[in-house]
Amino acid sequence: MLSLFKSKSKSVPPSRANGKAAPSGEIVDPRVMDQIGHLELLSRTVVDGLLAGKHRSTTKGGCCEFASHRQYAPGDEIRQIDWQVYARNDRYFIRQFEEETNLHGIVAVDTSGSMKFGMSTVSKLHYACQGAACLSRLLLHQRDAVGAVILNENKPLFVPPKQHAAHLQAILAALQSAQPSDGGDVGMQIRAAIPRLRRRGMFVLFSDCFGDLDELGKALRIVRAKGHDVVVMHVLAPEEIHFDFRRWSSFQSLELASQKMNLDPASIREEYLKRFRSFLENLEELVTGLGGDYIRMTTNHDLADTLGWFLRSRIARSK
Amino acid sequence: MAFLAALPLAAAPILLHLFDRRRNVVIEWGAMQFLMEAATRRTSARKLKQWLLLLLRVLAVALLVLSLAQPMLPGNWFGNTERGETIFVVDNSMSMLRTTGDMSLFDAAIERAAETIQEMPAGDSVRVLLASPYPTWAMGGSMRVDSGFREAIKDEMRELHPTHGRSDLLSALFTAAQAEVAPTQHKRRIVLLTDGQGSDWSIADDAGWKRFREVLTSASIPTQLDVVELDKKSKPASNLAVNNIRASRTVIGVNKSFSLTAQVQNYGRNTSVPCSVTWTIDGAEEHDSQIPNLDGGEVHDVAWKYSFAETGVYALSCLIDSKDELAPDNEATVVVEVVNEVPIVLVESAPDLAEMQRDAFFIQAALGWLDGESLDERGVHAPTLMEPARLERTNLQAYRAVVVPNLTVLSDGIVARLRDYVSSGGGLWIGLGARTDIEAFNQHFFADGDGLSPLAIDRIVDERPSITDRDVKSQLTRIDPFLKEHPATAELADTDRLDTGEITVSRHFRFVPPPEGEDVSVLLGLTNGEPLAVEKYVGRGRVIVQAVPLRMQWSELARSQAFVVMVQDWLSYLTQPQATRHNLSPGDPLSVHLADDSARDATLHTPHGDSIELTADSAGDGVVFRSSRTILPGNYTLEFGTAGDGIPFHVNRDPRESDLTSLTTADRQLLAEVSGLSRAVGTNALTVTNQTDPLWPMLLMILVGLIAAELLLSGIISRERFGSDPIAETTELWAEQQARFPISFGQKPSAAPARQGRASEPTPHQTTTN
Secondary structure: OHHHHOOOOOOOOOOOOOOOOOOHHHHOOHHHHHHHOOOOOOOOOOEOOOOEEEEEEEEEEOOOEEEEEEEOOOOOOHHHEOHHHHHHHOOOEEEEEEEEEOOEEEEEEEOOHHHHOOOOOOOHHHHHHHHHHHHHHHHHHOOOEEEEEEEOOOOOEEEEEEOOOOHHHHHHHHHHOOOOOOOOOHHHHHHHHHHHOOOOOEEEEEEOOOOOHHHHHHHHHHHHHOOOEEEEEEEEOHHHHHOOOOOOEEEEEOOOOOOEEEEOHHHHHHHHHHHHHHHHHHHHHHHHHOOOEEEEEEOOOOHHHHHHHHHHHHHHHHO | OHHHHHHHHHHHHHHHHHHHHHOOEEEEEOOHHHHHHHHHOOOHHHHHHHHHHHHHHHHHHHHHHHHHOOOEEEHHHHOOOOEEEEEEEEOOOHHHHOEEOOEEHHHHHHHHHHHHHHHOOOOOEEEEEEOOOOOEEEEEEEEEOOOOHHHHHHHHHHOOOOOOOOOOHHHHHHHHHOOOOOOOEEEEEEEEEEOOEHHHHOOOOHHHHHHHHHHHHOOOOOEEEEEEEOOOOOOOOOOEEEEEEEEOOOEEEOOOOEEEEEEEEEOOOOOOOOEEEEEEEOOEEEEEEEEOOOOOOOEEEEEEEEOOOOOEEEEEEEEEOOOOOOOHHHEEEEEEEEEOOEEEEEEOOOOOOOHHHOOOHHHHHHOOEEOOEEOOOOOOEEEEEEOHHHHHOOOHHHOOEEEEOOOOOOOHHHHHHHHHHHHOOOEEEEEOOOOOOHHHHHHHHHHHHOOOOOOOEEEEEEOOOOOOOOOHHHHOOEEEOOOOOOHHHOOOOOOOOOOHHHOEEOEEEEEOOOOOOOOOEEEEEEOOOOEEEEEEEEOOEEEEEEOOOOOOOOEOHHHOOHHHHHHHHHHHHHHHHHOOOOEEOOOOOEEEEEOOOOOOEEEEEOOOOOEEEEEOEEEOOEEEEEEOOOOOOEEEEEEEOOOOOOEEEEEOOOHHHHOOOEOOHHHHHHHHHHHOOOOOOOOOEEEOOOOEEEOHHHHHHHHHHHHHHHHHHHHHHHHHHHOOOOOOOOHHHHHHHHHHOHHHHOOOOOHHHHHHHHHHOOOOOOOOOO
């Protein structure tokens, strides 16, 4: 009988992110790679690559894909003149072709304190690292250059993009070493990392995006303005989405130790969900508004499913 | 009320609430920004609902505890607007026939009830309960007092009759207090209308009055009891009454003289004046006697001898010519049956011996018979001589009694037949003698207490004194006529006329004394204390076992003067069960056996003039009419067919009803102490018992309402808490949701991802084609 009244405190599962880093084998999940390995991550914007690859290049070349016509100017090679157009219009036009080049992909992982949260599932940080590692592996597999940014207030880490396969280890090492900090604004940290993104490429952010949404918006706009294809992988935990707590609980902030609230969660659930829904809508609007991709992923869902759906929909839209 | 101790349990919901708040689960949380915003927006309306829910739970527990304690409210808590019921308990015993002024007390009671009905508000109900001879609802139950019915009720009440019986007011009040309550009635008034006669009140029954008080206080509706004593006279009443008539026997032979004794008692305190007594037969005056002046409480016997010349059933009455307060008790009646003969069987086991040596010779002679022929002076009993072996073949039901003057060994079959015969009402008289086998008797007739004999026999005892005794005569054992009062030996005790006390017994069987604590009815005993004749009731019949034979052997009984009286009386006693009982006590069943089965229907006329149709039941070769509607004392007549005189029956009244002594002050005090009845100033006797209304049914109803409200409120709160639309966990699921519910979003299923795709599509390089 007394056991009924005993506190059945749900022990928070030890977050792997706030403990030791997981071994690399766990980060790159072979099962996930099996499911998404045959897919491609294509940039939807033009990118500055040095080598021939799958992505549209800023350089116009003479092979492959026709791009456009332009009026002949003195100095142009005679062989590039489209004689068929000349025949129809009696004017000289030069045929221009697009070149395809390789991509410089940057995976950015938010390590703010809130990413430490994981109650019934793995922590959001761990889930984000897994996602980042799988995407890195995929990009390297398609001969793209991949770099990584660990967004940490205390110990930010940047791994420059490189193309060779051995670079994966460096990225994985960086991801494994990612430790959650107490606080930190992800927008500020992105802005701090922007100067290092020299060539146009793809910027993939793994974050819960909690914090100042305006600041995040500013940072992402700068990234987008520099010509990067922006993808926001919004990592959330199921408890944060549903807020299905029934008992009186004491909520201890993961970012600020002094922040603690005793309340009846059920009584504020409606208000919480209202605000959370508004936040999600604002974030999605922000990301899609600046031309990026917004992907919401929850830690209780299979990473392979979420990434697979994302890659397939992206391929479908690029055709 | 012990349940009230559990009232603190009502705080359980508050304690559980506080306990639940105390045992906080610590959750390390990331999305604090939404939590803080949401927490500041908790509305007071929601808080109010929470507290209201808690209040409802506390009240529900408190109400449950209070309901279990079964609280009561004062009866007038809800006002007096409800409809009520008045029960008139009318004492209609014989004493209510007294006249005061120009009307009897019973009529006065009815008029008093009529006055009360006149004053009653319309819509109330009235019931009348008659107390005598037992509580009976009159007028077909409850009647509504309306303007049209008021007179009809009063007229119907005036049709009620008093009886000659007693009334038991305690049981009448019990019946009234426990009467079924109609759902529309919310209060009850019991009005007892009585003459205040002390004997009706069962004063000695303390436990009964206490129980009545409990019944009154625990009645389901408020009950008020008013006692109205109609006899307001202070001086004691004078009343002379004939208590009863005792007849020496009720089955009499033609031209046989029998004696009647009427017991007259003065129930007043003052000495009565001398007056005459008239004896009537079927209403015709036959004889007058005088009674002297009697002191208060004095009893006087008036005797009369008479003989009938013709057979038939006659009602003999004794009427005092006195003008006292209560007239009906001046007369008493007894019904006698005059027959030619009553057939009996005499078992003769030695018919071949000389006359004096035969078993049945002396008893036959005592009945006035010799060798099967009647003499000039014979009794009513007609004997048939029979050898023991014939008993097995003869239909014994044709005879009223079987006499075995000198018991020999009888076969098992005969004993079984005798047992059946006695069980069905026959009489058996066994005389033990020299040829009686002790072992066989104990085995067949005693049979360990289950047989016909009340006692086993031990041995033959010789009572003759030794020769050396000087005063031989004083040592002889004789019959003791005064051993015990018994209706069969009443005449034998008259030693002035009879030589009962002179009869010596030289030898007899000794009975085995009964076990400790068991009593055996002894008819006659010996001077040495040993029983001479014992009796036992077996079924409807009676058995007498006598320790000496009914012949000249072992005793001088057979040649004594008392022997004739003894034989006549004892045979009358033994044949009584099979004779029709014409003198009954109230409630005794009336049963008439007719050998002629032509009459199948009969009508029983009661003292109140009611006619009850009876149908005969077949019984052997004849028919039997039975009725149990003999509760009213008085004269009944059973008529067969359409014409002809009926058979009279009489149900005796209780002599105690003639005692008109009112309740004494001590009696009233005792009643007040035991039952709570008290005398109020301004009325005759009034007790108001304010009952209380049970509150707990209302509490239970409120509890049900509270539980329903609690369920509703908790449902609303739960819906507010957990009824919000879920948020899609992933973009993929969100897209699926959009595709599944296109109408609600006002777009095509494929529009959502497409829109998203388009919105996020960066503007590509414009390509123009010439």
